[in-house]
Amino acid sequence: MKVNEIFYSLQGEGARAGQPTLFIRLSGCDLSCGFCDTEFKSGTEVPDSLLLERVKQNGCEWVTWTGGEPMLQLRSETVNLFKANGLKQSLETNGGHPVPFDIDWLVVSPKVSEHVLARNFPNGVDELRYAWHCGKLSVPVPDIPASHKYLSPIFDGNEQNLANLKHCVALCKKNPEWRLSIQQHKLWNIL
Helix, strand or coil: CEEEEEEEEECCCHHHCCCEEEEEEECCCCCCCCCCCCCCCCCEECCHHHHHHHHHHHCCCEEEEECCCHHHCCCHHHHHHHHHCCCEEEEEECCCCCCCCCCCEEEECCCCCHHHHHHHCCCCEEEEEEEECCCCCCCCCCCCCEEEEEEEECCECCECCHHHHHHHHHHHHHCCCCEECCCHHHHCCCC
């Protein structure tokens, strides 16, 4: 797989926020979102065995596959290898591709239409995490079930956008089935 970066940090968003995690950012994405703050084009080919060795060196329990869009590269053989070595795995995806293997924690941050999500995730996901801004006047109406539903105010790079934050807080207060998820890692000044 072509890997952009590997880093050990804390999960910065959603239900697992604050949990130590080894992030494996895979190169490439099939979308170009104007608010994306991730450089995911560069990378180096890394065999699964070396990835696993790197994970074991950190001694953490969780691995998060992220990108770009990890489903352009991640395969069941890799997921199964990590599972066989006792690792829990999270996947953060834009929702544009189905996930044809068993993952421990599935996060979809939708960047595609709801009918595509319904086709790709008919059984639902652990987290739906919508990137939201003050121009979007109401909460999303997802077509798939999720254990956790979040509005994540879009930042201006690494700076919090207060208008987006206040708007998302107000929407969550009006719609208590939704929770706020801030990119806390940016506030903590960590990767």
